[in-house]
Amino acid sequence: xxxxxxxxxxxxxxxxxxxxxxxxxxxxxxxxxxxxxxxxxxxxxxxxxxxxxxxxxxxxxxxxxxxxxxxxxxxxxxxxxxxxxxxxxxxxxxxxxxxxxxxxxxxxxxxxxxxxxxxxxxxxxxxxxxxxxxxxxxxxxxxxxxxxxxxxxxxxxxxxxxxxxxxxxxxxxxxxxxxxxxxxxxxxxxxxxxxxxxxxxxxxxxxxxxxxxxxxxxxxxxxxxxxxxxxxxxxxxxxxxxxxxxxxxxxxxxxxxxxxxxxxxxxxxxxxxxxxxxxxxxxxxxxxxxxxxxxxxxxxxxxxx
Numbered sequence: 001x002x003x004x005x006x007x008x009x010x011x012x013x014x015x016x017x018x019x020x021x022x023x024x025x026x027x028x029x030x031x032x033x034x035x036x037x038x039x040x041x042x043x044x045x046x047x048x049x050x051x052x053x054x055x056x057x058x059x060x061x062x063x064x065x066x067x068x069x070x071x072x073x074x075x076x077x078x079x080x081x082x083x084x085x086x087x088x089x090x091x092x093x094x095x096x097x098x099x100x101x102x103x104x105x106x107x108x109x110x111x112x113x114x115x116x117x118x119x120x121x122x123x124x125x126x127x128x129x130x131x132x133x134x135x136x137x138x139x140x141x142x143x144x145x146x147x148x149x150x151x152x153x154x155x156x157x158x159x160x161x162x163x164x165x166x167x168x169x170x171x172x173x174x175x176x177x178x179x180x181x182x183x184x185x186x187x188x189x190x191x192x193x194x195x196x197x198x199x200x201x202x203x204x205x206x207x208x209x210x211x212x213x214x215x216x217x218x219x220x221x222x223x224x225x226x227x228x229x230x231x232x233x234x235x236x237x238x239x240x241x242x243x244x245x246x247x248x249x250x251x252x253x254x255x256x257x258x259x260x261x262x263x264x265x266x267x268x269x270x271x272x273x274x275x276x277x278x279x280x281x282x283x284x285x286x287x288x289x290x291x292x293x294x295x296x297x298x299x300x301x302x303x304x305x
Contacts, residue, residue, distance in 0.1 A: 001159040003068040007059065007089060009033040009082050010073035011042060013128035013255065014099060016135045018071065018143070018169060020049040023056040025167040031057040033070075033086055041133075048134040059089070066091030069160065071121075072109065073099045076270040083112050090116060095156050097121045097145060101192075101255070102270035103185050117156045120177040121145035122184045125244050127202060127252025138249040142170040144184070146177045182226055183237040187244060189271045190219035192256035193292040196266065197299070199257065203250025214288065215245075218272075221286040225275060228282035256296075263303040268296045 008019050011032055022030045034042055039058050046055030059065060066089055074082045079100065090096070096118045098105045110118040126141035143164060146157050150173050153161070157173060164171040174180040194214045195205060205211045219241065226233040259266045272286075272293035279286045 001155045003095070003159050003163045005029040005031075005065070005067050006069045006071065006163070007031050007033050007067040007086070008071045008073060009086050010071075010078075010099075011038075011047065012073065012075075013130035013135055013137075013258070014123050014126060015071075015073035016047045016049060016130060017126065017128050017137050017141060018073070018099075018123075019047070019056055020052075020054055021167040021169050023054055025163075028057050031059045031067075033061065033089060034058050035060050035085060045133045050136055061085045061088055063089060065089065067094055069095045069097065069163065071097045071099060072105070075265075076100055076102050076105060076267050077265060079105055079108060083109070087112075095119065095160060097160060099123050099143070101185070101188050101267055102274065103181055104270070104274070106181075117154075119145050119147060119157065119160065120181055122181060124184055124187075125247050127249045129253055129258065138252065139247055140170055142172055144172045144174060144177075144180055146173040146180075148177055150175050150177065179231060179233065179237065182222070182231050182233055183240060185271070186219045186222040186226075186233065186237070187241045188254075188256075189222050189275060189289065190215040190241075191245065192254040193218060193268065193271055193289075193296060195254040196256040196260045196268075197292065197295045199261075201250060202245075202248040202252045202254075206245065206248075206250070214292075217288045218292060221279075221284075221289050222275060225279050225282065225284050225286065228284050229278065260296075260299055265304065266296060266300055268293060268300070272296075 006022055008015050042058045094116055096109055099121050106120045122144050124142050125139050127139045128135055128137040147154055194211055223233045256266055272289040275289050
């Protein structure tokens with residue numbers, strides 16, 4: 001199996017970083033999926049990554065092309081509209097790879113596209129910041145992806161891995177992707193939420209003991225909930241999260257902080273909001289995350305009402 005054409009839905013910071021490499025490899029066999037004014041803007045302005053301009057093809061939802069691979073890189077609250085935008089472009093053998101934050105997107109996509117192979121996926125060690133159509137990215141980001149379990153890699157996973165390797169995109173396939181997705185979720189719940197309430201860059205958080213304490217306490221609550229759900233995050237997962245934090249560029253900002261700064265809707269419902277619901281189902285207390293959740297919701301309400 002060889003992937004010959006790829007589409008990306010979502011042209012934010014993360015989508016833009018990977019679109020650059022895929023466009024460089026595939027040329028017009030790579031495209032963004034967009035409609036209306038968003039399509040016009042992408043076509044007219046393109047994107048910049050670290051000062052280098054690139055202008056990929058853009059296809060609309062009513063196009064007559066299906067793709068070998070569609071990568072979904074939108075906000076969680078945009079997922080349902082993204083599904084409708086990509087539905088006509090999903091063929092019988094289309095592989096779908098999600099890069100969304102949180103723990104639910106893959107299952108939502110699989111439910112919508114029951115006959116397609118939908119992979120778990122996430123972007124880690126990424127410190128991309130987008131202002132307008134200009135993206136800066138300093139760290140060596142990694143896509144971690146795969147089926148639920150990958151002791152033996154499926155044909156689809158191998159095809160995606162070969163593509164990412166050809167595009168010189170760092171990637172890893174883990175044997176247990178459920179635990180891997182929960183590990184990234186733990187990082188988002190700690191780092192993203194504390195950055196959003198404090199306004200702190202990665203560097204400020206790493207050099208402020210009080211903020212690090214909040215990050216670690218909120219992540220410890222995720223570990224407790226994981227045990228109740230038989231996910232059982234452990235020392236290895238904790239160590240991998242600390243390694244990610246250490247690797248991030250000091251001037252970088254989390255996506256949640258960028259949303260707050262730009263007065264956009266946040267993904268807090270998919271971070272502590274989801275954690276709180278799961279914790280209640282299992283009678284686990286998550287007081288730090290309850291505070292973070294209410295703080296971020298209050299900030300969001302102040303500029304969205």
